[in-house]
Amino acid sequence: MTDYTELKRAAEAAPSGPWVAENDSLYFKGDGYTRHLMDADAGHDVEDEAYYSALKFIAAANPAAVLALIAESARLQSAVKTLERLGYRDNGGELWKPPLGQKPDFSLMDQLKAENEALREEVALDDKLIADRDRLLNMFECPDHGQCIPYAMEQVEALRKALTECADSLHAEMLQKFGGQLPDDMHPVTRREYDRDMAEVSGYRAAMGKGEQS
Incomplete structure (x- = not known):
């Protein structure tokens, strides 16, 4: 199982977005304003099409999108753990085989829904903590470091x-x-x-x- 702790921490520290790629620049929207994030410059051995496609990809893979994928991954990993705990085996794709000699457990869906709802509540709590942190930083701006x-x-x-x-x-x-x-x-x-x-x-x-x- 991949550990996304550092990736999540980096995504939470960066401007959440959405991000927009325009010409050679990246912009992000925050506090009702569009802010200039950075300028990019293509390498001498990179074609324009590849360069601009990469720039659009960076904008699409903004922190908000990354955090959403991490949350979705956590939900899916929880579902996999539940299936394996019940004795199901991954048969590739969406096919899971129940334990040999046992009837399928039709209460599995309810268990998956309950675990999924618990994860949603955890994600909502994380979002609330991030929002509270941002409000706190906006209330008190450090004279030396800005938002500190x-x-x-x-x-x-x-x-x-x-x-x-x-x-x-x-x-x-x-x-x-x-x-x-x-x-x-x-x-x-x-x-x-x-x-x-x-x-x-x-x-x-x-x-x-x-x-x-x-």
Whole structure:
């Protein structure tokens, strides 16, 4: 089984596309704009037809197309594993023979559908993580490196720290408002008022807790 880890990492790091080949240049579309990616130059021993065909192929094999093929390969490999686990043998092409002496398992299709759906969910999660990463990079642009993950993460951590300090300060003000009593020592009526006033602060803390876990 081919390992596409490095190819997938490279595709995710490159502009997703679509890519377009025009004359001797490659362009990609992103953020609603068409951007000039690179210029190409044919070798002295390459015919024009071969050169321009290669350029169009590069545009067609853009990162989005590569990631889609990797995902499809993963789904097919999962199907092959399921068939082999059930004792089926590859007979070439689309022909698979069931185990000798056993009736075909007609529940196989349901198993394949379930595994295929699980893989689709994994791919959707990967796409969401990539989209979240891109949004994060667009929010915080490093003055030295442009879109820089370490810089963006530093900014997020600084914001989380500031929000935590703000929540702690609001909590202290709430306790002072209720005479410095701890929640467990409050009268039930007072406790309800306290919980109501603290709901927003608790929401902030819950959101920050999720951010630390993700």
